[in-house]
Amino acid sequence: METSVRLDDQAILQILKDTGAIRHGHFVLTSGRHSDTYVQCARVMESPRTTVDLAREAALRLPEDVRSSVDLVISPAVGGITFGFAMGYVLGVDFIFAERQAGVMTLRRSFEIPQEANVLVCEDVVTTGGSVKEVCDLVEDAGATVAGVVSIIDRKTDRKFDAPFFPLLGLEVASWTPEECELCAKGGKAESLGSRKLAK
Numbered sequence: 001m002e003t004s005v006r007l008d009d010q011a012i013l014q015i016l017k018d019t020g021a022i023r024h025g026h027f028v029l030t031s032g033r034h035s036d037t038y039v040q041c042a043r044v045m046e047s048p049r050t051t052v053d054l055a056r057e058a059a060l061r062l063p064e065d066v067r068s069s070v071d072l073v074i075s076p077a078v079g080g081i082t083f084g085f086a087m088g089y090v091l092g093v094d095f096i097f098a099e100r101q102a103g104v105m106t107l108r109r110s111f112e113i114p115q116e117a118n119v120l121v122c123e124d125v126v127t128t129g130g131s132v133k134e135v136c137d138l139v140e141d142a143g144a145t146v147a148g149v150v151s152i153i154d155r156k157t158d159r160k161f162d163a164p165f166f167p168l169l170g171l172e173v174a175s176w177t178p179e180e181c182e183l184c185a186k187g188g189k190a191e192s193l194g195s196r197k198l199a200k
Contacts, residue, residue: 012057012152016039016153021039021041022037026183026189030127030131031130031157033128033175033177034178036183037174039155041083045082051082051086055083055089057168059087061166061168066120071117071118072095072117073085073094074098074119074122075098075122075123076134077100079125084123087120096112105134105137114142115142117144119146121135121146122151126153129161133160133161136161146163149161149165149166151165152167153169154167154171155171156172178190
């Protein structure tokens with residue numbers, strides 16, 4: 001694996017700020033929860049070099065037994081694809097992605113998960129981890145093992161998956177169910193910037 005200047009948490013946060021990835025307003029998250037803060041990692045990934053630098057740092061932070069065992073990287077579409085590709089590149093393994101068909105996370109495009117493979121699940125931002133959980137289920141249903149989950153951002157809410165989790169940066173920001181949303185109560189309309197509801 002290539003080496004480069006290490007990135008500490010402050011440097012990663014500065015990258016997010018410099019690229020305009022951290023936005024403030026009223027948003028619907030991929031999980032369905034509402035928040036006044038949205039992390040648009042796509043802005044970071046406009047720079048392939050920065051994306052690879054973040055992936056390299058994420059790989060270096062993995063425990064050695066996890067890093068050395070990974071056979072395949074998989075991401076949920078769409079947000080995790082670019083970072084997942086960079087993780088595969090850095091680790092020197094193949095990369096595939098899962099996507100929704102009729103609302104169900106599935107493998108398309110002739111992608112396959114080899115039986116008994118050790119698979120790293122890669123996402124850009126984890127809130128509840130619902131999409132990650134679905135991808136982990138795909139891996140296990142194929143007879144493979146989830147070696148761990150990596151993300152750029154962990155929003156530090158209750159997670160739906162049990163796999164070992166190795167986020168680059170934790171951000172504690174407020175989020176609410178639509179019914180509890182303080183911004184909705186003030187009459188505000190939430191903006192949806194995620195990809196879950198993209199046309200199929």
